[in-house]
Amino acid sequence: MSYHAPVLVVTDDESSPTLAALTDAGLSAVLASSWPEAGDAIGRLRPSAVVVDSGMPVAALETLARRIAPLQPYVPLIAIGTDGGLPENVMPFSADQRDLIHLAPRLRAALRVRTLHATAMRRLSDPGDLADQSGNDPLQDATVLLIGRGAVYPSLSVALGERVGVVGALSIEAAAKHLNVRDLDGIVLAEGFSPRVVDAFLTVLSEDTRFRNLPIVVGIPAPHGSFELPNLEFVDGDAARIVGAALPLVRQRAFEAQLARTLASLDAGGLLDPRTGLLTEAAFERDFATAVYQAQTRGEGLSVARFVLHRADRRAVNDAARIISRLMRKMDFGTLQTDGSLLVVFAATDLRNAQAIARRLSSVIRQTAHSARREARIDPDVSVATLLPDESARAILTRVVQQDRRRAAS
Template identity: 65%
Template sequence: MSYHAPILIIADDISSDEPSRILSALTEARLLPAEAVGWRDARDAVIRLQPSAVIATGSNDALDALAQQVAAIEPYVPLVALGPHRATAGNIIGFASDDLDRLPPRLRAALRVRTLHATTLRRLSDDGGIEQPPQHDPLQDATVLLIGRGAAYPALSVALGERVGVVGALSIEAAAKHLNARELDGIVLAEGFSQRVVDAFLTVLFEDTRFRNLPIVVTAPPSERPVDLPNLDFVQGEPAQIVAAALPLVRQHAFEAQLGRLLRALDAGGLIDPRSGLLTPSAFERDFATAVYHAQVRGDGLSVAKFVLNRAEPRAQFDTARIVSRLMRKMDFGTLLPDGSILVVFAEADLRGAQTIARRLMAVIRQTSHSARRESRIDPDVSLATMMSGDSARAILSRLAKLDTRRAAS
């Protein structure tokens, strides 16, 4: 695969074996063109070449400054650092392995994010009537699945919860349910499982294209039967070290998910909120009025549920909204209100049917922990209202508000 902008390799000595080996690995993988420069010329080379990706080698003190320079470029330019480094910039993707055969797949996965970002920027430019959402750190929207049952699990949960949303699973079976029910930005597989179970789990992830590019950090020693997952790392050490190794790839995946939601919002003409995946409040109001009118004309059922997320932080509100967006039926629609509550319309559903659907949604929401504090676990309150003969959209929402007030008072 050829990229118009070159891949830039930065090394202490461009005449040494390491840059040559990297160039050979990229050439064999058809990741071209590529060019190598020394650290002294790195800053000027980035300005001159505007590279599609940067591979930095060695432990140069200028790595943080380089990361800051690269982060300012659009579209996204992945920065992969080979070998140990002391840099702290959040956009540096580590690659500690000596096996350069694994580098091209990781780089190719990152370049797909760059292509998606370029597509999004072009669409935003073409669709001038749609306002780009405010920029924020993708980690604010990220959710990581933590799997484990050993002594290190609580400390890892706290360390991860300080930076991202955390979904905990004490078994592989529970982890599989989370993988199928919601969008995740990474997996940390902690201790408590045999090597055979770890290998089988990684093989399942590799065989399912939905999860093949997920960042995966395994805290056990590397397997003798490696699985070809581009963003798989084996990291041992303190919880802070494990989290630090995982976060750059988690941030990249969360950024990719952000771009995907923004493209879906553009496809919908700006009617979908890119952060929640649900309709904007104004689009919901219009669609709800139309749905009520058609349901009255046809004599169909229609119900509305309001999920109130008590004490939920903004990250939890958006994360819960995305769960609802992913799990609700194709015919249903909803919105995240400014007060953090979620309205969902269940088409062709009477009260009994709406209760069944709402219970299924709540079962997934309740299993999600969004911070290191146990009291932050989401346990939503739900109110339901069903359309009656002659009801308008305003009348249904008014009745729902009264039910919500009555429930809060009790």
């Protein structure tokens, strides 16, 4: 992979191992700058990424981070050997020189996010549209899988839950189920598992391309194995330190997911909602009217399910929509309505089969979607209606809404 803009290494050591490691990795031009000159070097070189060597004063790092944050496209900022209290756009990296072999893979993964951002900016007729979509902190839409059963698990759950959506798993088996049914922005593996189990779990993740680039923060001492996981961090400390190491990596991953959904929407001619991966409301209305007409003409079945997530916040609703987008059949389609309800159309499906499919989707949402309010259980109310002879698209939608209202009244 080639990058035309240079990678800037901020260091006061002319023989810096960091500089040597990145140069040997075959990245595009790797240039060095001293700490006092770093700000001017960024303005002059407009680097594709910035790597700060260990030892840079925290105040100087904060100034550098503020300089880099507004740059477009995204400029990754990696700080080596820093500990806690980092600016939001600074990603940590271990100070252990033996780990420098993993620095280039982490940088390549970050640069792929930059390339994705540049692609989205180029393809949008108005790049301001992308700024509107990603103007909020990507963490507001991020979900992290927390695995553990030790004493630190409750404090980790609270600390993570204050910033991101959290899906909890008390076993590796439960974690595997979550990984297979939903999109996640990171994994935090807490104590409670033997080194052998941790080693096996990380090996499986490194061998699966779906999870290889996930941020993975492990809150126990590193096992002896070596893993091809560019965003893997081992943090020995309390919940605050673990969360502090995880959030910058999770933020980058969530931003990458936003960009991927935006590009998918562009590929579909703007018919997909970049927040959810489902159809926009306008596209849904058009496709639904066509589907009803074709079903009536051909004498085929067609059913509609409406999912209502009472007391759920916007993150949980978007989360549920993305779960449905991932799990529904290729022949089906759906949308997230402005009132927060989800409509899913099951093509060529009678009422009995539609009810079974809707129950399965509802069960997955109940088990894996979580509200920011930890006490609020996400338990969707589901209404299903099937198309009657000579019924219009508007009529079947009215019926499915009325079913939900009757259920609420009772």
